[in-house]
Amino acid sequence: MNISENPFNEPVPAKALDRRLILVAGVILLASLGSVYAWSFFTRPLQAAYGWSNAQVSIVFSLAVAGLGFSALYTGPLVSKLGGRRLMKRSAKFFVSGYLISALGLYLGSGVIGGAESAFVSWLSFLVLAFGYGVIGGIGLGTGYVTAVSTVAGWFPDRKGFATGMIVMGFGMGALFMSKVFAPFSMKIAGGNVAIAFLFIAAVYAVIMMIACHYIYSPHASIATMQKATVADTYPHKTNARVRLWLVCFLYSVAGLGIISLLSPLMQNLLAANDPSLSPAELAAAGATLIAIASIGNSVGRLFWAWTSDGIGRVNAFIILLGTSALAYLLMPQVSSPLIYSILICYVIACYGGGFGTIPSLISDLFGPKRMSAMHGLVLTGWAVAGLTAPPLFGYMNDTIPEHAANAAYYICAGSLVLSTIIVWTFKGLHRECGLPDKRCP
Template identity: 40%
Template sequence: MQNSGKRWFIAVMATLVHLCLGTVYAWSFFQKTVSETFGWSNSETAWAFSLAIFMLGVTASWGGQNLQKFGPRKLALIGAFLYAFGYIISYFALQNESLWLLYFGYGIVGGIGLGLAYVTPVATVSKWFPDKQGLITGMVVMGFGLGALLMSKLLAPIFLEYFEKDLAKTFLAIGITLLVLLPFFANFLNLPTEEKSTEISAEKLSATKEILSLNFIFIWLIFMFNVVAGMIFISFQSPLLQDLLKAENVNIDTATLEKSGATLIAISALFNGLGRFFWGSISDKLGRVTTFRLLLLIEMGVFASLIFIKSPILFSVGVCLILLNYGGGFGVLPSLIKDFFGTKLMPIVYGAALTAWGVGGILGPQITAYMKDHFSEDAGLYAYKVALVLIALGIGLSFFVKNKKEAQ
């Protein structure tokens, strides 16, 4: 029964899947505490998050190619279990102070789970809502952006308080919670009957040709630069804010610093989530490439301003604006891919485009981590300058994208 009620129910379930997966975006909540507790450098600690995002991008590409073969429910369920197990393995890693086990659990196992479970809700609702592409894909990926709010203001604080700041037990409790919630939501994902195609090989061949085109390469680079810009803050917004607060008030206590960092993560998560919905809807009116160009221009202005800003409040405003536009990139991308490469190729090409997320997920956190380890007081300043250069390149490349289906 493919009625309107059913497709909206599937859209809600897809959004809840993304809400749970998006808890990975609260990594900066743990970054400083994990680094200081176990004596690992910022760069060493951040690699757990970088690996998770890299594996997400790579696995999402594979998932997009095999969505019709295995079906969204099976891929989403496997991904849900793996992401939850990533936290459970991380419990053993932190319990035994093993950085490499943390990389394996949170980074590789959890990242693979993220990739399998991420691509399926977006591709699924895209097929259920051919009439509301920007709106519906923006709504679903909005859930992912809001995941950091769920983690930073609910799951992590509750479990940290209950287990008296024991990080290992907190990760275990989070893993068990996700093990219950994620499979339940993922179980409802399925494609419309008419979309269960058997011409998979031909579609893969055609998609490969498109993926090797200059158009796709330019889109991939633009999206990757936008990811780097957002990851600079997603991975380190809490430590960067705490640095500014300490510079303003050297006597501020640790608990206040941590609470302020968690609050910024939660608020910026709202902007990240709303940006996906807002810019996705705007792109239905302005066009996909024009929208991407506009949000990159806004990011450029914010990063240029942040170079001169020392106020924690203005810094927080800047973070929220960057994540509004970072999320916007994810809200626009699915519709852009569908407009450029067609409905049938959308899952495969979209999955390939998400490898840019994986690359940006390494570059963004590692740029900031390197600056924190080597230029502690001016870490943000140098990171913002790198972001400015990359965003400027993205804006330039946007003028070389040749849209096949909409006027520029």
């Protein structure tokens, strides 16, 4: 592949560049960013050290989710102007800075300016933590997510589903690696001190991400020869097409994030009903195991459904994954077997991940590669809004109507997915039209 000059002031390799190297670099970068999903690992250590409530600790994660969505909205249009490498370096700087500021906040609450029992010290420490991890780190998340997906997709116009599926799978696997390997190791190195653990995590990710950024290049002109221009590149979409895509992302995110927030208690309740002799520790271990397995399903689903969409079409893939997920949720209230329940849960989480793996390629098919990053940023705000609304709603139901919360959650998820399936179906004709060759191009 010949590498020509590009408008982003990026270094041009002296020899042909293997696009698979860029894919690997993108996966590593998103795996680093995906560690945000493992935030719950630090919940109990933070509560034990600083006396914060579940609500306070959850707010930090919600801010990171919102930061991802809304910074992606801002960054999307910049990808085609500033280039992938520059924006990925910006993402790494924000992301690492988020951990550093968070560590500072925790250090302030460790007694250097007063005891943690002081309301002023406690709130100051919490606000700095929330600003660092939630706001600054969230900006890094959104900047990197939309940039990496758009850049890698641009290098694989002939295999968009596979490429975007691989890279967003990295985002999911990063959370599993963080929660099961890196976070426990960091806490061991730090002697259980979360502030020191955050400093260690920041240092490691700074090195990893800067090295990976060295292998990120924006798609060059030679790549364009691999895909003929289609109507999508210039199609005058109406606002309702953008709204419908946003609703699709919002609705399947409500179903995914809502059920993820209750995975452990739902599994524990089912097991306790089947075997009342199980101890709280055994129930908690079972809940943690289901979360880990579901995380793997989330990651694999991102690649499987995106790759499948290369063969059966984006709209068809969405209809199948959303429709079958709705059916699985409708079956859950009737299931009493922990094994069958676990299989259904892992399937719906895999489909939730599949939505994120497939939607970049659907956007590219509808709006063209040049408009993909801006539209992807807009659509991701649907995920951000779902993250701010679904977990609190499901948690409120679990607190106020615990005996009915599970079934209510399943039916809300099923209804959201049915509606999302209907909306996706309305894209069939438009998707077919946007895939036609552009007769104005040779």
